[in-house]
Amino acid sequence: MQPRRSTLFPAALAALAALAAAVVLAQDAPAAKAPATPATPDIPFAPANAAAVRTPSAPGAWGGPRTGTEATLSDRVASYRIDATLDPLRHTIEARQQLTWRNRSALTVRSVYLHLYLNAHRNENSTFYTEERNGGESFRSGLDAGPEKYGYTELRAVRQGGRAVPWRYVQPDGGPATDRTVVRFDLPEPVAPGASTTLDIAFFDQLPRVTVRTGYFDTFHLVAQWFPKIGVLELPGERGATAVRWNVHEYHAESEYYADFGHYDVRLTVPKGYTVGATGQLQGQPVERGGLVTHHYVQGDVHDFAWTADSRTAPPLRATWRGGPHPVEVTVLFPPEYRSNAQPVLQAALDSLDYFTRTLGPYPYRTVTAVIPPYNGREASGMEYPTFFTADSVSDPARDTLGGMALDFVTIHEFGHGYFQGILASNEFEEPMLDEGLNEFWNQRMLRERGQKLHATTSLLRRLGFAPAFDVFDGERASLALAEPADPLGENAWLRLEGVGPVYARTAVMMRDLEAQLGKDVMERAMRTYYQRWKFRHPSIADLQATLAEVSGQAALVNTVFEQQVYAAQPVDDRIADFSSDEVLPQPGYAGANVNVTDEAAEEQAEAARRRWQDQHPDARPGTGPFPWRTAVVLRRRGAAVPQTLVVTFADGSRETVQWQGQERWRRFEWVKPVRAVSAQLDPERKHLLDANKLDDGRTLAADASATRRWTLDLGTIVQTLLALLATL
Incomplete structure (x- = not known):
């Protein structure tokens, strides 16, 4: 998904939620058929504040690595057969779903939990809109669609083996009691360890005007997160779980999705004249009957299904x-x-x-x-589903x-x-860095390899010859609050002061900086290993960290970066605080034969030595002379300790290169050489784009206009980034 505009909101406020629940209780009473006081669930939920996992998953998690010799690409857990009919005038869907789910745990499962994501748009008292309202920001452009922005999923009937299944709505994260994005089914027939069950579900969707990822505009329909989808039952050793648990969070304003792999067999019926696109492969030719056309799609080894239908689609x-x-x-x-x-x-x-x-x-x-x-339907742009994206x-x-x-x-x-x-199917609720962040990093690598740069110009300025271009990672850097990052990259999607947006750019820059230190080939080898090891499973941040550390052979570096940026939010801000290069001259005081040399005499001796030296070396370079030069550079640190390189260049073209690997808040380097220094440069290879201010990385002892030029470039990058956001959001 593309990031929304700046989002700033607190977590769901319990008091406000309770008040909202009281106000709308009558109109939002769930259509459940469960007892008023149901039994306490025997399998707990993943914590409401779950975020970056620190413990790597067990080797056999999710059935172990997929070798390619298995009968299916994934260990299929939940499979769906769906028959759905679209009414494009009312923007509704009538559907029947047969869900087959396998209990992977060693426990008997008596209740299962499903997501009804479309209910986030039921009214303003969902968790989604409560958080959005309290945060003061709306999704992407902030389009006001009026009452048409509301939509919902209604459960019509649920049966297990012919027996009615009672249900009720729950709020695993403590959100408003009016939120209907998670539903609990209490099964008439419990599911034994290793066994499977099938649920027959009749449901009805009212699509919203597309404002958040799904919905319609005119004849265009993007149908996503539209069917009841079972949550993920995690086992000990998977993504930090120490006991069996349901990972089934409410639909938060900043979060996306997480689901088991399975098989989808879906029949989509639309009026004749509508073009359909969907997840998976079309099975045969569409079948027309009575002015309606049924399109049959099948796809295995995916964890979601989305589709589109529009009568205006071009060939x-x-x-x-x-x-x-x-x-x-x-x-x-x-x-x-x-x-x-x-x-x-x-x-x-x-x-x-x-x-x-x-x-x-x-x-x-x-x-x-x-x-x-289509035009006016751009709120549907920039969304991803298996084999299908906008x-x-x-x-x-x-x-x-x-x-x-x-x-x-x-x-x-x-x-x-x-x-x-x-x-890779990471948990976008709890660890959005693994999807949005890593993806952004790999996207920019691809653009860089294609030779594409950010151009801060217009067609008119380009014709005039003004077309500055910037590296794509500099563009990512310019969009960040580098000096005061508020949220660790590993934080979940909804407990963020700055919203989920910085996950994209800050992860991309952090990974780019890590690659600059490990090397391009090492990073690619590590990421290939990560993909091969964790495809069709559900890796955690700890699994990514462990893979990077193992493959690179630089565990100390990898672990330090993760501690600073993923599990914490430490700024990086190293700078050259002082830079000097002075002649080592004769000094006043008692010298040989106990002669007291005055200040004036010392200066006269130095000047005489310079004249003699110049007479003997008429073509000498500036910065050389009869006396050696003491050069000193003081480095200061305001943020996290990162491995730094300092290069000092001297008047004769020689260089001194030193490393600063320590944890100190400052460090002084000195040299005594026969020539004067002319410049000092910290991080000469620009390995640390997370550094809050790259302008204070370089110093010269003579006036240098390059800083002004660099300010101009940084400003251009910022302007370009803002324009790019306007263009893509």
Whole structure:
């Protein structure tokens, strides 16, 4: 997903939630059929404040690494058969779902929990809108869709083996009692360890006007997070769990999703004339009956299913990618007004298949579908689902350099989620860094390899010859509050002072800095290992850390970076506090033969020595002479200790390079040489972009206009970043 605008809100406030619950109790009374005082759950929830995991998962977690010899790509836990019919005039869906779920635990399961994500849009008293309201920020553009922004999922019937299943709504994170995004089913027939059960669920969706990831605009429908989806039962040794637990958080304003792998067999019925795109592969030709057309899609080894239907879609653009172990059919669906966007989106998707396959591992599926939402439907852009994503749009990518770059980036970003969110299936509730952050890092690496840079210019300025370009990671850096980061990167999605946005850029810069220290080849080898080891499982931050430490062979460095930036939020701020280079001159006082040399006499001796030396060396360089020079550099540290390099350059072109590896708050380096120093540079290879101020990394002993130029470049980067955000959000 693309980040929303600046989001600043506290966690759900219990008192306000209780008040809101009292006000709307009558209208929001759940349609449950459970006892008024149900039994205490025998399997607990993951903690409401769960965040970065510190303990690596057990080797056999999630069934152990997938070797490729198994019958299926993933250890399928939850499988879905869904028949759904769209009414595009009322923007509703009638559906029946058969959910088969396997109990992986050693405990008998008497109740299961499912997500009803669409109920976040039921009214303003959901956890989602309560947090958004208390935080004072709305999703992305802040589009006011009025009453059309509301939608919901209604459970019509739930049965297990023909017996009615009672249900009630719960709030695992202590959110408002009116939140209906998590439902508990109390099973008439408990599920024994290792056994499976099937639930038959009839449900109805009222889609909202698309303002947050899902919904409709006019004839366009993006149908996502639309069906009852079972939560994840985690076992001891998986993502830090020490006992069996349900990981099934409410739908928070800043969070996304987490689900088990399974098999999806979905029939989508829409009116004739509507173009459909969806997760997975179309099975045969659509079947028409009575003015309605049924499209049948199947996909195994995924953990979600999304689809689109629109009567205005232009003829799709298609291509076949053959750079992997099997062909991949790539499809771009687009409205007529964005025909110029289709080819760039297709090319970026094909290039992404090349890059991610080469640098991480083969793409395991046989389809990729990209959807460009229509004009006025951009709130649906920039979202990811297995084998299916929505791209962005610009008016004219061929003429608009900035817009074309944004179009490429969003396409690459959403495709990349197919790896970090789709195949690796990290927990986006609790550890968004593993998806949004790592994906952003890998996206920028790809753009850098393509030679793409950020251009802070317009078409008019470009014609005038003004077209400054910046490295993509400098653009990420410019968007951050480097001096005072508020939230650890490993914090969960909803307990953040600055919102989830900094997870994208700060993780990308942190990983880029770590790569600068480990080396490009080492980082790629470590990330390939991470992908191979954890694909079709659910890694934690601790699993990423352990893999990086093991493969790089630099555990101390990796662990230090994670302690400083992932489990804490320490700024990096090293600088050159003082820089001097002075002649070592004769000094006043008693000298040989007990002669008391005065200040004036010492100065006269020094000047005479200089004249003699100049007569003997008429072509001498400035900064040389009869006396040696003492050069001193004082470094100061205001933040976390990071390994630093200092390079001092002297008048004769020679250099002194030293390392600062300690934990001290300051350090002085001195040299006595026959030449004067001319410059000192901290971090000459720019390994630390997290440093709050790169301008104080360099000093010269003569006037130097480069700082002014660098201020201009930094300002240009900031302007570019703001423009890019406007273009992509």
